Amino acid sequence: MLSEQEDEFEALTQFLYMAPIGLMQTRMDGEIVMINAASAQLLMPLSRDGELANLFTVLEDVAPDLEHRVRSFEPRHGMVCDSVHVQVGPGTSGGRKNAQILSLSLLKLDSERLMAVLGDATESVTRDRELRQSQAWINIIVTGITDYALLSVDDQGRVQSWNPSIARVTGFEADATQGRSYAMFYPNDGIMAQRVLDRLHEADANGWSLDEGWRQRADGTRFWGSCLIAPLQGVDESKPEERVYSLIIRDISDRREANEALRRSVLCDHLTGLANRGAFFEAAELELQRWGRVPRPLSLVVIDADHFKVVNDTYGHAAGDAVLRHLAAGLVATFRTVDVVARLGGEEFVVLLPDTTLEGAEAVAERLCQSIAAVAVDVDGTPIRYTVSAGVAEMEAGVSGLDALIKRADAALYSAKAKGRDRVECWSAGVVHPASAAQTA
Amino acid sequence: MTTVQAVSFDDKTVLKYLDQATDADLDALEFGVIGFDPEGVVRRYNTLESTMAGLSLQRVIGNPLFTVVAPCMNNYLVAQRFEDAAASGSALDATIDYVLTLRMRPLKVKLRLLAAPGVTTRFVLINRRA
Secondary structure (H helix, E strand, O other): OOOHHHHHHHHHHHHHHHOOOEEEEEEOOOEEEEEOHHHHHHHHHHOOOOOOOEHHHHOOOOOOOHHHHHHOOOOOOEEEEEEEEEEOOOOOOOOOOOOOEEEEEEEEOOOOEEEEEEEEOHHHHHHHHHHHHHHHHHHHHHOOOOOEEEEEEOOOOEEOOOOHHHHHHHOOOHHHHOOOEHHHHOOOOOOOHHHHHHHHHHHHHHOOEEEEEEEEOOOOOEEEEEEEEEEOOOHHHOOHHHOOEEEEEEEOHHHHHHHHHHHHHHHEOOOOOOEOHHHHHHHHHHHHHHHHHOOOOEEEEEEEEOOHHHHHHHHOHHHHHHHHHHHHHHHHHHOOOOOEEEEEEOOEEEEEEEOOOHHHHHHHHHHHHHHHHHOOEEEOOEEEOOOEEEEEEEOOOOOOOHHHHHHHHHHHHHHHHHOOOOOEEEOOOOOOOOOHHHHHO | OOOOOOOOOOOOOHHHHHHHOOHHHHHOOOOEEEEEOOOOEEEEEOHHHHHHHOOOHHHHOOOEHHHHHOHHHOOOOOHHHHHHHHHHOOOEEEEEEEEEOHHHOOEEEEEEEEEOOOOOOEEEEEEOOO
């Protein structure tokens, strides 16, 4: 017969076993001191070595900046991060696959203890994204704080007729506008011919297509704008070549800072400011859908800092961080605005290049390699030289999806490393990734 | 333990033994034993496992394994493998490294997952001397 106290303790134990949310207590370096069952359920599929000894180690591949966030959190106690989404794999899942998106909160209890709360956010994030789009759409429609240009475009994205609102917002006059693609409102490398059509297709499929970013006036100056495209008739009501769309361009420069801050906190890697895994997978999946509809050149480059561990071990963590930030800046300078540049984890980066062939991507990657090798990073007066290796792959019919495309580029990267680093290799049927079996296990 | 173990954790015929073992037989083993039916309801639970988990038999027997007793195994590494084996009508005998969270402590163990067509009870064996 159990005493009342033992019975209560047992009930408490089982309560923690059954809690449908992950609860952990760790030390400041991530070492797990207490952990409940839901945490193990969510984390075991991510653990490379089959251990759950350190939270930062387990999440290293998918949330590389956790330790950095904790270290740079100065208050003695408080929320280090609140329901941050960690993208584990691409897309959404069904059944009992492992969670694709985790929600993680870290609470600093005192100078030695962290409390972590972990949940599976895969479904709620998918719902949120849809909701966010609807809200953005409603915002655009109903809030008339700033001026907007309203125009109609045909099935090729050409402006059908001019009206004064176009000149007010963009400065373009009638003869410069009529019959020309709405790409004129984007800076030079901001949108490509195929993307102009993609947005029309997406508007057909979803009822609208919305994007926010730099726009360009007739005099070449830029403003932060949003473009909303909506079909003027239902998809079934007209022949494709007769389809007409409304395009609303709004100057939202005044909201840019607030929007950017929000965007950054959700979509950007904490350390480098590049897109994070979640943002990358979302953008890349959209790009692959576009490819599926209208195949066109689409390439992917994975980039890895060579001997990065040596940099960390020799010069320390702060220097390692400085090198990663330097590499991130190099990536931004080398690739185009339309390319999706992201930090995948640790010292591994990825770039998706729309409308770019394997050879084209290889050439840009070569340029990156050379520019990185050519200069030293200055870290508090110490010059540090490092190199990068890159693997390139191009999307083609035999590639099943984003995962498979990344695997190909990874295999090419592996080959570049094996050949002595500081170089670019392209995927070809002969390139085999000896570690691929181990990596996917 | 005063009795000599009748069967070891990695014995080839352990499933056959467990299926016919009495509760006393299971209690004499030096590894944890959880047996559950096709619906996932726990039917067998030995004393060692009960002690290590801090859960008494009456809290466990008759309850669903993957929600009440060991939710940490409710993923594709463990639960899915039993479902896959049942769906394809094949036998399952796999030993995997795992981390249990009994009493909120991470503990490295070896799990042996056992199921066979014609044997109603499926078993998870837990070896703590991993």
